[in-house]
Structures are given as C-alpha cells and as structure tokens.
Amino acid sequence: MSTVDLTIEICGMSGDGTIAAGVLLNEALSAAGFSLMALDSYPAEIRGFGRCVTRTRIGNSEITALSDKTNVLISLDDEQSQSRVPVLTDDAVILFDNKPVTYISEEKALLPMLEPEMNIFGVPFGDLASQASGSRRGRNLAALGGFAALFGIPADPFYAAIKKKFGAKGDKVLESNLKCFDAGMEFCSKAHELKKKRITQLGTNGHSSEKQLLSGNVSISMGALDAKLAFYFGYPITPATPVMEYLAKYLPERGGRLMQMEDEISSIGAVLGAYFAGKRAMTATSGPGFALMTELIAHATVAEIPAVIVNAQRGGPATGLPTKTEQSDLQAAVFGGPGDSARIVIAPSNVRECYEYTLKSFQVAEKYQTPVVILTDFFLHNRVENIDTPKPDINDMKDGNVMPDDSSKNNYKRFENTESGISPRAVPGMEGYIFAATGLEHTEKGMPDYTAKNHTMMSEKRHRKIHNALDDLPKPEEYRPEGAYDIGLITWGSTSGAALEAVRLARQNGIKAGMLRVGSIFPYHADEIQEFMDKCKEILIPELNFEGQLANLIGHLHRKEVKRFNMVTGIPMTAAEILGAVDKVISG
Amino acid sequence: MKDQHFVVIGNGPAGNEAALTLREHAEDARVTLISKETGGCYRPHLIPSFISGKFAEENLYVFSPSSYKELGIKYRSGQEVVEINLKTHEIFLDHREVINYDGLILSLGGKPRIPENLQVFSDLMLTLKTVHDAKVWTEALEKADTVLMIGGDLTSLSFTSQLIKMNKKVVFALNEEAFWPMRFSRELHDEVAEKLSKKGVTVLDYSRIKSMNNIPDGGVEVHTDHETVCADIVGAFFGLVPDVGFLATSGLKIDRGILVDEYLNTGFEGVYATGDCAQVYHPEINDYWVSIGYENAVALGKTAAFNLIGEKVKAEPECIFNIQGFCVNSSWWMEF
Numbered sequence A: 001m002s003t004v005d006l007t008i009e010i011c012g013m014s015g016d017g018t019i020a021a022g023v024l025l026n027e028a029l030s031a032a033g034f035s036l037m038a039l040d041s042y043p044a045e046i047r048g049f050g051r052c053v054t055r056t057r058i059g060n061s062e063i064t065a066l067s068d069k070t071n072v073l074i075s076l077d078d079e080q081s082q083s084r085v086p087v088l089t090d091d092a093v094i095l096f097d098n099k100p101v102t103y104i105s106e107e108k109a110l111l112p113m114l115e116p117e118m119n120i121f122g123v124p125f126g127d128l129a130s131q132a133s134g135s136r137r138g139r140n141l142a143a144l145g146g147f148a149a150l151f152g153i154p155a156d157p158f159y160a161a162i163k164k165k166f167g168a169k170g171d172k173v174l175e176s177n178l179k180c181f182d183a184g185m186e187f188c189s190k191a192h193e194l195k196k197k198r199i200t201q202l203g204t205n206g207h208s209s210e211k212q213l214l215s216g217n218v219s220i221s222m223g224a225l226d227a228k229l230a231f232y233f234g235y236p237i238t239p240a241t242p243v244m245e246y247l248a249k250y251l252p253e254r255g256g257r258l259m260q261m262e263d264e265i266s267s268i269g270a271v272l273g274a275y276f277a278g279k280r281a282m283t284a285t286s287g288p289g290f291a292l293m294t295e296l297i298a299h300a301t302v303a304e305i306p307a308v309i310v311n312a313q314r315g316g317p318a319t320g321l322p323t324k325t326e327q328s329d330l331q332a333a334v335f336g337g338p339g340d341s342a343r344i345v346i347a348p349s350n351v352r353e354c355y356e357y358t359l360k361s362f363q364v365a366e367k368y369q370t371p372v373v374i375l376t377d378f379f380l381h382n383r384v385e386n387i388d389t390p391k392p393d394i395n396d397m398k399d400g401n402v403m404p405d406d407s408s409k410n411n412y413k414r415f416e417n418t419e420s421g422i423s424p425r426a427v428p429g430m431e432g433y434i435f436a437a438t439g440l441e442h443t444e445k446g447m448p449d450y451t452a453k454n455h456t457m458m459s460e461k462r463h464r465k466i467h468n469a470l471d472d473l474p475k476p477e478e479y480r481p482e483g484a485y486d487i488g489l490i491t492w493g494s495t496s497g498a499a500l501e502a503v504r505l506a507r508q509n510g511i512k513a514g515m516l517r518v519g520s521i522f523p524y525h526a527d528e529i530q531e532f533m534d535k536c537k538e539i540l541i542p543e544l545n546f547e548g549q550l551a552n553l554i555g556h557l558h559r560k561e562v563k564r565f566n567m568v569t570g571i572p573m574t575a576a577e578i579l580g581a582v583d584k585v586i587s588g
Numbered sequence B: 001m002k003d004q005h006f007v008v009i010g011n012g013p014a015g016n017e018a019a020l021t022l023r024e025h026a027e028d029a030r031v032t033l034i035s036k037e038t039g040g041c042y043r044p045h046l047i048p049s050f051i052s053g054k055f056a057e058e059n060l061y062v063f064s065p066s067s068y069k070e071l072g073i074k075y076r077s078g079q080e081v082v083e084i085n086l087k088t089h090e091i092f093l094d095h096r097e098v099i100n101y102d103g104l105i106l107s108l109g110g111k112p113r114i115p116e117n118l119q120v121f122s123d124l125m126l127t128l129k130t131v132h133d134a135k136v137w138t139e140a141l142e143k144a145d146t147v148l149m150i151g152g153d154l155t156s157l158s159f160t161s162q163l164i165k166m167n168k169k170v171v172f173a174l175n176e177e178a179f180w181p182m183r184f185s186r187e188l189h190d191e192v193a194e195k196l197s198k199k200g201v202t203v204l205d206y207s208r209i210k211s212m213n214n215i216p217d218g219g220v221e222v223h224t225d226h227e228t229v230c231a232d233i234v235g236a237f238f239g240l241v242p243d244v245g246f247l248a249t250s251g252l253k254i255d256r257g258i259l260v261d262e263y264l265n266t267g268f269e270g271v272y273a274t275g276d277c278a279q280v281y282h283p284e285i286n287d288y289w290v291s292i293g294y295e296n297a298v299a300l301g302k303t304a305a306f307n308l309i310g311e312k313v314k315a316e317p318e319c320i321f322n323i324q325g326f327c328v329n330s331s332w333w334m335e336f
Helices: A018-031 A078-087 A125-133 A136-150 A156-169 A171-191 A216-226 A241-250 A264-276 A287-303 A330-335 A351-368 A378-382 A406-411 A452-472 A495-508 A526-534 A549-557 A575-586 B013-025 B044-051 B065-071 B116-124 B131-141 B154-165 B186-198 B294-308 B331-335
Strands: A005-013 A035-041 A051-059 A070-075 A088-097 A119-123 A211-215 A231-234 A257-260 A281-285 A307-313 A344-346 A371-377 A384-388 A485-491 A513-517 A520-522 A536-543 A563-566 B005-009 B030-035 B073-077 B081-085 B090-093 B097-100 B103-106 B110-112 B146-151 B169-174 B209-214 B220-224 B228-231 B233-237 B240-242 B258-260 B271-273 B278-282 B287-292 B320-323 B326-330
Touching: A005 A018, A005 A078, A005 A136, A018 A035, A018 A051, A018 A136, A018 A156, A018 A211, A018 A384, A035 A378, A051 A078, A070 A078, A070 A136, A078 A088, A088 A136, A119 A136, A119 A171, A125 A136, A125 A171, A136 A156, A136 A171, A156 A171, A211 A216, A211 A351, A216 A241, A216 A351, A216 A371, A216 A378, A231 A241, A231 A264, A241 A257, A241 A378, A264 A281, A264 A287, A264 A307, A281 A287, A287 A307, A287 A330, A287 A371, A307 A351, A307 A378, A330 A344, A330 A371, A330 A520, A330 A549, A344 A351, A351 A371, A351 A384, A351 A452, A371 A378, A485 A495, A485 A526, A485 A575, A495 A513, A495 A536, A495 A575, A513 A526, A520 A549, A526 A536, A526 A549, A536 A549, A536 A575, A563 A575, B005 B013, B005 B097, B013 B030, B013 B065, B013 B073, B013 B103, B013 B294, B044 B131, B044 B154, B065 B073, B103 B294, B116 B209, B116 B233, B131 B233, B146 B154, B146 B220, B146 B228, B154 B169, B154 B186, B154 B233, B169 B186, B169 B228, B220 B233, B258 B271, B271 B294, B287 B294
Parallel strands: A005 A070, A070 A088, A088 A119, A231 A257, A231 A281, A281 A307, A307 A371, A344 A371, A485 A513, A485 A536, A536 A563, B005 B030, B005 B103, B030 B073, B103 B271, B146 B169, B146 B233, B258 B278, B287 B326
Antiparallel strands: A005 A051, A035 A051, A035 A384, A211 A384, A344 A520, B081 B090, B090 B097, B110 B240, B209 B220, B220 B228, B278 B287, B320 B326
C-alpha cells in the first residue's frame, strides 16, 4: 500500500450526532489497522447551539500530530461546515447531505464554497436513515457508511464499533444503527460507483496487535488505577472532568474511593489529608482550579506531603477559553504559590506518556514527599491515539515511601536534614513516631522555628531534595541524534508531536534540524539541555503561550538568545506552522 | 451591474459562452454558471474518440473548471436545477439549496431521447451524451465483444467507427426516428445502411423492437419482429431533446424547446433561453426555429448574454432549413 496520510473531519451542529460519529469512525479505523490521532472540538454551550467538529488523522506509519489540512469532510450541517472549507485540500473528498429537511439559502450552503475540482458526493443521509430505520436520527451512521464505501474500507470494523457503542442499548437500537450504516454504504457503492474510482481505496492496514484507542484523559486515569490509587478528590472543570468520570466508574472496582468535593481547595486539601495518612491520592483540574489550589500546594511543599495533581491546561488567564488548548500554566505550575515552594512538574507529550508519567508520579511524590504536578492540556486530554495497550512497569508501581527505621523511633526527626534532603516519613498509625504536618517553618522535629539559620537550612534541604529527584524523572529525549544542527527545537507537552513532524519535514528539505523533548519541566535536566543547545547554531522553542514560558525557564542555558515561536490561537500547533518558524529562523 | 447576480444554467457551448460574455461585459456583477455535469465545457463530438482512447479526458474540455475561478465565474458543476420560480427570482437545486438571481440565462442543452415505445427498456440501454456517459461506456466495453446500436443519429455513426477500431462487433438497428425531429427517409436509410455494411457492421432488417431482456450470464437479448439478437451492450441513439422537463410549471412557454423572441427573451424580464433548448421566433418567417451545432450554440450564448446586460442584439441564424415542417439552423446538417 502506498503512503496513507489522511485527515477526516466530521462537522455538524450540536445534536447532529457528530461526536458520536467521530467516536465510531476512530474505533473503526483503529480496528482497520491505521495509526490514528483524533480530536473533537465542541461548543461550551448547551445542546442545540454551536458547531461540533471531529478531526481524525490516519496513516500507515506513526502519527504524532494533527494536520493543518483536511482531506475528507463529512458534513452533517451545511452552514457549520462552511467554516471547514479553508482547511480543505484542493482534491478534498466531501460528503454532504443533499436532501436536508428544508431548503438552504446560498449564503448558508456548503456547495457554493467548494471548488469544482474537489470530489463532492451528495448523499441523502437523512432520507437513507429514515428509510432504513424509520427515523432520521441515524443520518450520522449513514454518513459513515458512505465514507466506508467511497474509501473501500470493509464494513466489519464499523460493525464492531457500532456494536460496542449500541450493543448495550438493546437489539432494536443496535439493528437500527447497523441498518443506517448499511444504507449509506449501499447508496455510495451504487450511486457513486464510477466517481469513487478517483479516490484512493484504503481497505485495511493489517491488524497490529493490542492497539487500543485511548484519550489522554483515559490514559491518565489508567495510569492512576495501575498505580493503585486509593482516593480521588475532585471538582469538575473542563477539560479535566473526564478523569473524574472515568475513575468514578472504575476506581471503586479497584477498591478505591472517589469523592466530588465542593471546590478545588477542598479537593487538594483532601488529597493532602489522604497522603498524610499514607494513602495514594490525586486530583485533576485546570487553570482556574489550579489557581485555587496553589496555597495548599505550597503548604504541601513545606509540610513535605506527597500529592499528585493533574493540571489540564486550557486557554487562560482566569476562566479564559474553557474549550481551547494552551500551554500557559507552566509558570504557575512551577512557581505558583507563596514562598520558595519548589515542587516537581512533569509534562507528558502524548497519550502513552500520560499513562507512564501518571503511574510514575505517585512513586516520585511519595519518595520526595512533594506535590507532583502533571502538566497536560486540552489537546492532550481530549485527543485519542491508538497505542499499544499500556502495561505497567513493575518498578514504577513500587511503593516510593521512604520510611524511618526502628532506630529512629525514640528520636524521630520528621524533617531530618539528610544529604539527599529526603526525610524518612512516618505515617499515622506507626507506633513510636510523631506525625507532624505544618505550614509554619519548622525544625527537623517539626516544631515552629523562624530563625534565619533554620529557615535557610530547611529551604536548602527542600530544594536539594527536589533537584535530587532528577534521576527519577523523565530525561530529555533527543530525536535521532545527528551531531551538529543548524537549528534545534526544544519542545514540551502536546506541541512535541507537531514539532517532531516539522523536524522530519525540515530534514527532508535538507535542513540540519534537531529536536530535544523535555519531559521534566521542574526540576529540569540542565546538563542534558545545555549539551543539546551547544550542538545547535540556533535554538527554537515552540509553545502555545504568549511569551514562551519554557523559554523563560531554560533559555538562560543557551549561550545566546533562544528563538521563540508562540501561538495563543486556542488550537494545537501544526507541523506546517512550526516548519514555517524553522524556515524563518534559518533564513535569518 | 453592481451587486447584480447573473446565473447561467447549463454549461454546453452556449452556456459557457454566455458566462464568459457576462464576465467580460458586466465586470461588477456576480456570475454563476451551474452545470449538472461535472468537469468543464466539453466538445461533444470528441466523446466517441475519448471512449476509444484517442483523446485523453482533459483534451475534451474547452474550459477546465479551474479556468472559471481564474476568470471570476463561480462554477458550480455537478449541481442540478430542479425548479425555478420566475416570480421570486429563485433557483432551486436538487441538493435543496436556493439561489437568488437578478438575471438568468437558460442554456439547458439536450438530453438523450428514447422513443416512447422503447422507454420501458431504458434500464437495459446505454445512452451517450455526457462525459459521464462516456465513462460508463468505457467501463462496459472492457467486458464487451458485441454492441447493438439502436437508432442512428450522428453520434451513433461516429461512435460506430470508433467501436470498429476497438475491434468490437457492431450490430446496427437503424431506426427511422433517429434524426428527431426529422425522420429518416427510405433513401437515407439505405445509404447509411450500405455505408455501415461496408465497414463490417451487421445491419438488421426489422420494423420494430418487440422486447428486450437481460441474459442471466450477462448481456441483453433483443427481440425484433424478425429475429432475436444478443449483445453485450445495447445503446440507444435517437438524438437529443431539450432538457426542459423541470420547467413545466415555471410559466415559461415550451413547445419542443423554450419559446423565445428574436432577442432570446422568454417573456419574463431578465430571463433568456439559448442554445439547443431554445426555439427562437423569426419575424420574417413568422415561425420558430431551433439551433443545432457547436458554433451556432456559441453565437446564441453570446447573444443572450448581451441582451441580458441591456444590449439589443437579434439572434441571427446563418441558414434555416425547413424539414418536414420544422425550421432548423444547422451548420452540421450542411456538412453532412
């Protein structure tokens, strides 16, 4: 099979079944063996208002980012789909409902905006669904059937996806949906028999074993479950809420407990309480919720209580752009809160790392007795990728607690100033120990002490501890090292995938480009980062924030000013955009 | 002309020319060209050669779809008009979109005609008018050895030559109705039959086709009043009829085509008909005439466009034949 790299969008109005169709499409294409990445966008408003778009990119090799161009548009609503026209490729395939219930004016119709060179397929989604099932509700399924027929994808993976989604709703519902899908497939097979020959037939890409379609949200949740999470405390907020939804379903099955709290302050408070008692606990929030948590996060740094906090960034500041993506909480995650409250901040770049980083974070939090912030974003939380089913690393599942030994029983110093900075931690219930947790500056035994000498010593201890954690944190990864570079990209979080594609393209274009992906934001691996910087004539740091917050943090390691590429458009950066920035830097 | 929206329906030679003329002479107006066929304006007479592989598809087109964009004409191909409301100036498209217009040129061309007695067998016969039809033929011919041609219009004669070059066995059922609106004379029938026979074509001697049916293993069985013929493909070639069926309730006056005055106006302000679909009044002969042929269509398209933008240009046929009581302006007829 030739190279497959196809982006498919489904666009409709809220209530059209757009997102549901996207879920089925992703399931089916994943089962058909394609690499896949997908992201839905939907309005923050209630049902009936606003545009829904699902965006799926498939390929027969690794997909690391979404594309900035769309090859296939499945339109469930003409007016809403007009917004997708600017991103269509010149030879795009468009399926649209050519028999809507009412006539549409030229100003609101999709077809006037399309170019005749495009492959336009009118399919009466609603009529087909109505004939097949007695209701137009299944028009999204008819659309999927049409898509499958035009691209030569067998029905079986779609059947499986439909059964998975509707099987529990009874035979009648399942049968209706299957019939609607079949009706769309049959129509396009016959009505567009000749025209579809212009379209590359995809078939299947072979079935790679154990591929699972996961979102960042689910991956984080699975990581937490495999880490034997005992308690989840949270308050709903976009885009972190699905973590709580998933755990509400599965955490009790694993013996854990979940409680929806009255706000984010109580959520982090409960997490600290659980961890103080020696139980693994976590919360997930977004920018506004994280802002509320900062006081208790700082408290945890000085009281040396573990905590795992997911901050799923969205457009900010404040309430900001709830359903848009951004990477603008880095500084808040690293520095947010009063005083010198150093904590660990890690940032996964893809769905697989969401699992791995979450799994590891509990152990790290225990070992270093500190909050660990897992810094993700809307894009990473909501996108789905089909990845090998995550399997926990036994080493990362181990208890990270550093417990006091018996010899310290009668002279136990909860905050002992050790060389590593880690003070063995006793938890309530252990006989012969005192159990201190205080936000006041304190002595090694946990008694208040505001003297200059003590505060300096304890500050040094806490920071030493955090910086010593580097060995347990994900090291920066350089993409296919090639010696010296004309330009080196340093990336973090969800932007890394697009940057990786941009570097591949740059190399194809003859540009000596390198890339270093940073997973541990704080503390960061200064030596490795500087070593990479020294190999590069220019350093470019692409980030979805206004100033360049990672650049602010690590830029000083470079011998000269680092270049920044920043966007605050609320949508993921694309490889084409980053490549444009690379070209600009190279050309001076 | 500012903010005016001129719409041309049909992208044959007349419609294409009308759109180009409007674009050139009404610079500020919005010009939309609607065609139910995909691709651009093509040369119909090259279609048989396209099927035989002599011409690539791109060589069929006078204008590629992208050319319209460059010229500033909104080209809407593959979109079919199903109704027009001349009072509200609305055009209704098959995919349920409504377009408003300020000026309208109907250049609907023709569609393959099937005589009434054969319409019951329509599903068993292929026709040949559009590029899409040609592609259907091309695919069908890949698996075919024998082709039965029923009718006998000019397209069929040209196509037969190509089929012979493709080493297909051609059987011809010449029909007196082929040259609608004229009828084959016995002399012409015999002359054409002789020429076909010399080319290796089997010409059937029959009066009427009684029935037709699919053969289980493929192909079609045709029963005439004299014999039964089996063919892999059956083609119907009875000329074209103006494609004006959807205008039946529009209020336009329609006979064999849309009746227009010598300025191609339909009687409705700002609405013109041109090309093969128009029957044009000629004050000198006090009768209507129709046009056949590429060059004539181009001339009429230009005339309609000029009149829409306020010129007063009469449609002037080069030569009118009166055949069996029907007036035809035809250059190809003279060539034939």
